[in-house]
Amino acid sequence: MKNPRRKFLMQSGMMAGAFFVPTFKKDTTSSLYSFIQKNKHRSLDTIVKDEAFWYQVSKGYTLTSEYLNVENGYYSLMSNEVLEAQKKNMQRVNESPSWHMRKEMGTQRKRIKKELARFAGVPVEEIALLRNTTEALNILLLGIDIPEEGEILYNVQDYFSMKQAIEMRARRTHAKARQLNLELQKLSDAEIVKAYEEAISPQTKVLLLTHLINVTGQILPIRSLVEMAESKGVEVIVDAAHSFAHIPYKIPDLGCKYFGTSLHKWLGAPLGTGMMYIQKDKIEGIEPLIGCTAYQDTDIRKFEFFGTHPAHSDLSISAALRFHQALGSEVIAARLHHLKTYWTTKLAKLPGLKIQTPLEKGRSCAIANVFLEGWKVRELEKKIMNEYGIHIMAIDYQGVEGLRITPHLYTLKPDLDRLVQAFTEIAK
Numbered sequence: 001m002k003n004p005r006r007k008f009l010m011q012s013g014m015m016a017g018a019f020f021v022p023t024f025k026k027d028t029t030s031s032l033y034s035f036i037q038k039n040k041h042r043s044l045d046t047i048v049k050d051e052a053f054w055y056q057v058s059k060g061y062t063l064t065s066e067y068l069n070v071e072n073g074y075y076s077l078m079s080n081e082v083l084e085a086q087k088k089n090m091q092r093v094n095e096s097p098s099w100h101m102r103k104e105m106g107t108q109r110k111r112i113k114k115e116l117a118r119f120a121g122v123p124v125e126e127i128a129l130l131r132n133t134t135e136a137l138n139i140l141l142l143g144i145d146i147p148e149e150g151e152i153l154y155n156v157q158d159y160f161s162m163k164q165a166i167e168m169r170a171r172r173t174h175a176k177a178r179q180l181n182l183e184l185q186k187l188s189d190a191e192i193v194k195a196y197e198e199a200i201s202p203q204t205k206v207l208l209l210t211h212l213i214n215v216t217g218q219i220l221p222i223r224s225l226v227e228m229a230e231s232k233g234v235e236v237i238v239d240a241a242h243s244f245a246h247i248p249y250k251i252p253d254l255g256c257k258y259f260g261t262s263l264h265k266w267l268g269a270p271l272g273t274g275m276m277y278i279q280k281d282k283i284e285g286i287e288p289l290i291g292c293t294a295y296q297d298t299d300i301r302k303f304e305f306f307g308t309h310p311a312h313s314d315l316s317i318s319a320a321l322r323f324h325q326a327l328g329s330e331v332i333a334a335r336l337h338h339l340k341t342y343w344t345t346k347l348a349k350l351p352g353l354k355i356q357t358p359l360e361k362g363r364s365c366a367i368a369n370v371f372l373e374g375w376k377v378r379e380l381e382k383k384i385m386n387e388y389g390i391h392i393m394a395i396d397y398q399g400v401e402g403l404r405i406t407p408h409l410y411t412l413k414p415d416l417d418r419l420v421q422a423f424t425e426i427a428k
């Protein structure tokens with residue numbers, strides 16, 4: 001059989017009738033939406049554990065048959081619905097180039113930004129539609145005002161590109177950069193706030209915080225951290241690359257004034273879509289990276305002046321929002337947390353296996369990191385791909401060594417059983 005995942009489902013009994021699997025005449029997105037809609041009345045707890053439901057959701061994606069993908073921490077594939085929208089949008093932009101860019105794009109961008117702002121819980125005048133988190137955070141880290149001798153504080157577990165932006169800022173201007181070496185996964189939320197509090201000095205003017213750490217999957221208590229830092233006069237920039245549309249929140253819940261994310265990660269929008277949020281009264285204080293005098297200093301659109309770009313990808317953000325909202329943020333996060341609990345509970349019993357992520361609800365969601373004694377992580381990643389056909393991710397940077405494992409909405413329990421079996425055989 002060509003598709004090993006299909007074969008696995010057969011063997012596990014999922015497709016052979018062990019579960020009730022509703023069948024559709026055609027695997028169309030509209031049938032998926034009506035199926036999801038019909039299940040809306042069910043409790044979170046039952047839906048999250050219902051493999052037959054998630055089997056139908058998984059059919060809303062086109063997956064590779066080459067390997068089992070449990071490395072969804074890079075970016076998310078688009079659902080079929082988003083992919084179809086993207087193809088149509090690309091065709092429109094391609095067949096009508098000048099007309100689209102001159103006559104249609106402005107109105108469309110306004111509409112998309114409104115939808116996105118509503119989803120994020122902030123006014124549309126406070127968001128910029130950008131290409132990714134890297135762009136958003138570079139604008140903030142390089143553009144924020146820092147007085148003489150002021151420093152930017154960050155931690156070893158922050159994302160490497162942001163560290164480079166901070167180093168660049170320090171190289172180009174009088175601003176200083178200071179890195180902390182906090183092993184956050186070993187600390188409670190209260191200890192994390194205390195550790196940052198103790199690290200802030202009178203020179204600290206800007207603090208970079210990562211909402212959800214990419215290497216471990218740990219979620220930081222951002223609101224408490226922001227409140228603590230701001231009470232000391234420190235401006236806080238939040239890297240939300242991995243938290244947005246992964247765990248349920250609205251931007252105001254975080255209490256932050258500066259925020260950047262990528263929409264091609266957990267929202268499942270096309271590659272090259274991102275968003276930056278800046279509280280209205282703070283926009284004027286940030287210099288754009290790319291020259292722009294067309295808008296007032298207080299207008300967030302001054303950051304969107306990056307020239308001709310793949311406009312069709314922005315257009316497809318609507319479809320991604322629709323797909324996400326059809327399931328709902330709470331259901332999505334609960335299922336992802338459930339999957340993580342499922343595989344980590346089994347792996348935790350293996351000899352020499354260490355879980356390097358706080359697993360409690362609210363402290364991680366889809367992503368977790370494990371270390372298996374006696375193995376170099378890159379070799380183990382290779383073995384699991386070559387011998388078991390499973391893609392996971394070796395991490396040996398940002399002060400963490402381990403394997404990052406990240407299921408997604410199309411991951412089913414038999415997929416995770418396959419992962420557990422691989423680790424069980426190797427750990428023997």
Ligand SMILES: Cc1ncc(COP(=O)(O)O)c(C=O)c1O
Pocket residue numbers: 073074132133134135158159161210212213214239241242262
């Ligand atoms: C914590 C964190 N910040 C920023 C980024 C950069 O995201 P992008 O490449 O979409 O700009 C990533 C990417 O994985 C990340 O994990």
